[in-house]
Amino acid sequence: MENETTALTTLFTEFYFFMTVVLMFFIHVGFCMYEVGVSRTKNLQHTLLKNTMAIPVVGLAFLLFGMWLYIALQGWPVATSSVSLETGFEPWSKTLAPNLSDHISGVFWAAFALFGMTAASIVSGAIIERAKTTGFLIIAVYVGAVAWVIPAAWGWAGNGWMTQYLGFHDQYCSAVLHAPAGFATLGVLMALGPRIGKFGPTGQPREIPLHNPWMTTLGIFFIYIGFFGFYAACHIPIVNVAAEGQTAFWTTTNIYGVPITLSGVTLNFLFSLFGGLITAYLISGGNSFWTYSGGLAGIISASAGNDFYHPILALVVASAGTAMAYTLHNFVERRFKIDDAVGAVAVHGYCGVFGGVVAGFLLWGYPAVMPSPGALITLSEGVGWFGTNAEGLPIVTPMGNIIVTLVFALGFGLIPGYILGQILKGFGLLRVPAPVEVKGLDGEIVPLTYPAISGTEAEFDALAKSEAKV
Amino acid sequence: MSTGLSSLSKLSEVSSAYPFAGMEYIYSVILLAFIILFFMWQTIMEQRHMKKIMGQTSERVENPSSAPAFSPAE
Numbered sequence: 450m451e452n453e454t455t456a457l458t459t460l461f462t463e464f465y466f467f468m469t470v471v472l473m474f475f476i477h478v479g480f481c482m483y484e485v486g487v488s489r490t491k492n493l494q495h496t497l498l499k500n501t502m503a504i505p506v507v508g509l510a511f512l513l514f515g516m517w518l519y520i521a522l523q524g525w526p527v528a529t530s531s532v533s534l535e536t537g538f539e540p541w542s543k544t545l546a547p548n549l550s551d552h553i554s555g556v557f558w559a560a561f562a563l564f565g566m567t568a569a570s571i572v573s574g575a576i577i578e579r580a581k582t583t584g585f586l587i588i589a590v591y592v593g594a595v596a597w598v599i600p601a602a603w604g605w606a607g608n609g610w611m612t613q614y615l616g617f618h619d620q621y622c623s624a625v626l627h628a629p630a631g632f633a634t635l636g637v638l639m640a641l642g643p644r645i646g647k648f649g650p651t652g653q654p655r656e657i658p659l660h661n662p663w664m665t666t667l668g669i670f671f672i673y674i675g676f677f678g679f680y681a682a683c684h685i686p687i688v689n690v691a692a693e694g695q696t697a698f699w700t701t702t703n704i705y706g707v708p709i710t711l712s713g714v715t716l717n718f719l720f721s722l723f724g725g726l727i728t729a730y731l732i733s734g735g736n737s738f739w740t741y742s743g744g745l746a747g748i749i750s751a752s753a754g755n756d757f758y759h760p761i762l763a764l765v766v767a768s769a770g771t772a773m774a775y776t777l778h779n780f781v782e783r784r785f786k787i788d789d790a791v792g793a794v795a796v797h798g799y800c801g802v803f804g805g806v807v808a809g810f811l812l813w814g815y816p817a818v819m820p821s822p823g824a825l826i827t828l829s830e831g832v833g834w835f836g837t838n839a840e841g842l843p844i845v846t847p848m849g850n851i852i853v854t855l856v857f858a859l860g861f862g863l864i865p866g867y868i869l870g871q872i873l874k875g876f877g878l879l880r881v882p883a884p885v886e887v888k889g890l891d892g893e894i895v896p897l898t899y900p901a902i903s904g905t906e907a908e909f910d911a912l913a914k915s916e917a918k919v
Numbered sequence: 920m921s922t923g924l925s926s927l928s929k930l931s932e933v934s935s936a937y938p939f940a941g942m943e944y945i946y947s948v949i950l951l952a953f954i955i956l957f958f959m960w961q962t963i964m965e966q967r968h969m970k971k972i973m974g975q976t977s978e979r980v981e982n983p984s985s986a987p988a989f990s991p992a993e
Contacts, residue, residue: 586958
C-alpha cells in the first residue's frame with residue numbers, strides 16, 4: 450500500500466469486518482438452538498438440519514448472484530438505466546479470492562452473506578415441524594439472496610436511488626431486511642397452513658409445548674450477541690468524509706456515509722434491547738418465550754434510526770414496537786389461524802415495518818446521505834423528491850420512509866412469499882404428508898436424539914454387558 | 920505449474936494469488952453445477968426419507984394445508 454494512512458485504514462477495515470462476520474455467526478448458533486428448543490423431540494434433527502443448511506445454500510447463492518445484485522442495482526432503474534457486469538462482485542471476479550491488491554471485497558462480501566443467511570433463518574423457525582427442507586431451501590435462496598438484497602441496493606446504500614431520491618433512512622435494516630423477510634414468512638405461512646393440532650375445533654389456538662425452553666433462552670441470547678456484529682457490520686468503520694481540498698475529517702459513518710459514533714450506537718442498541726425485554730415481560734404477564742423475543746423485537750423496532758436516536762428515545766420506540774408486535778401476533782393468530790411457531794412474523798415483519806415508518810417521523814429533516822470521495826458516495830441529479838436541505842442533500846421524510854417500507858414489506862416480502870409458497874405447494878415441495886407430521890419428521894432416528902431417555906442407550910449397554918460377560 | 924505467481928520479489932505488482940488464476944469463469948460454472956446437484960440430490964433424498972416414514976406409520980390424518988390456510992377463524 451502506498452502510505453501508512455492507507456495501510457492503517459485498509460487493514461483496520463479488513464479486520465473490523467472480519468470480526469463482524471465472526472460475531473454474526475452467533476446469530477445462526479442462536480437460531481439453531483432456538484428452533485430446536487421450540488420444536489418437539491420427534492422433529493429435532495430435521496429442524497436443526499433445515500436451518501443449518503440455509504447457511505451454505507444462501508452463501509453459495511450469494512456468491513453466485515446475491516452480492517452482485519446489491520452492487521449492480523443501486524442506481525437502477527431511476528438514477529441509471531444500465532446494470533454493470535463488472536462490479537467486482539460477480540462470481541468470476543478476481544477480487545473475491547486471495548488478491549493482494551484488494552483487502553476489503555472478501556470480508557465485505559462475507560458480512561453481506563451473513564446478513565442473507567440471517568434473513569433466510571427468519572423464515573426457518575416459523576415453518577418448523579411441517580415444512581419440507583427442499584421447499585424451505587428454495588425459499589431461503591429467495592429471501593436470503595434476493596428479497597432483502599434489492600431493497601438494500603435501493604435504500605441501504607449511499608448511492609441507492611431510494612436513499613437519494615426518496616430520502617429513505619434505515620440504518621440497521623428494520624425495513625430493508627427484517628420487514629421483507631418477516632412478511633415473506635407470513636406469505637409462506639399462508640400457503641403452508643398450521644401444524645396439526647395447533648387450532649382447536651372452534652379455531653382457538655393451542656400452545657404446543659416447547660421441547661426445551663432453556664435451549665430457546667440460550668438461543669435468543671446468542672442472537673443478541675450476533676446482533677452486535679450485525680450492527681457493527683452496518684458501518685464504514687474509518688473513513689475521511691471531507692470533500693476534496695478540505696481538511697480531513699476521520700470518522701465512522703453509517704451506511705449512507707453520514708458521520709456517527711459507535712459509542713452512541715452501542716447505547717441505543719442496549720436501550721432498545723432493554724425496552725423490548727421490559728415491555729414484553731410486562732405485557733405477556735411474565736411469559737418467558739415472549740420476554741426473550743421481546744428483546745429482539747425492541748432492537749428491530751428501533752433499528753432504522755438507532756444511529757441517531759437518543760438512548761431513551763430508542764427505549765420508547767422499542768417499547769412501543771414490542772407492544773404492537775405482541776398484540777398483532779395474537780390477533781392474527783386467532784383471526785386468521787396463522788401458525789407462526791416462533792413469532793418471526795411479529796418480531797421481524799411487524800417490528801421491521803414499525804421501525805421503518807417511525808424513523809421517517811423521528812428523523813424528519815436529517816440529511817439522508819453525505820457524499821464524499823472517501824465513502825465512494827456521489828450525488829445523482831435531481832435527488833430529494835420529498836425535500837432537500839440547504840446544501841441540496843435529500844432529507845429523511847415520513848412520506849419517503851412510509852412508501853419505501855411498504856414496498857419492501859409487501860412487494861419483496863408478502864406477495865412473492867405467498868406466490869412462492871403456492872408454487873412450491875403445487876409441486877409438493879412445501880409440506881410433509883400428514884402421517885409424517887404426526888409420526889415426526891425425524892422418522893426412525895427419533896430414539897437417537899436422546900438415547901438416554903428413549904432407551905436406546907440402555908439397550909446398547911445391555912448388549913455390551915452381555916458380550917463382555919459382566 | 921498451477922499458478923502464475925512464483926516470486927514474491929515485487930509485492931506491489933502482485934494481485935491474484937490463487938492457483939489457476941484466469942479460469943474464474945470455469946470456477947463459476949463449477950459453483951452453479953454444485954448448487955444444482957445439491958438441490959437434485961436433496962429432493963430425491965427427502966422423498967425417500969418421507970416414503971420411509973410413511974412406510975412406518977399407518978396413521979391417517981387430514982393435512983391442514985389441503986384446506987385454505989388463510990381463512991378467518993370462527
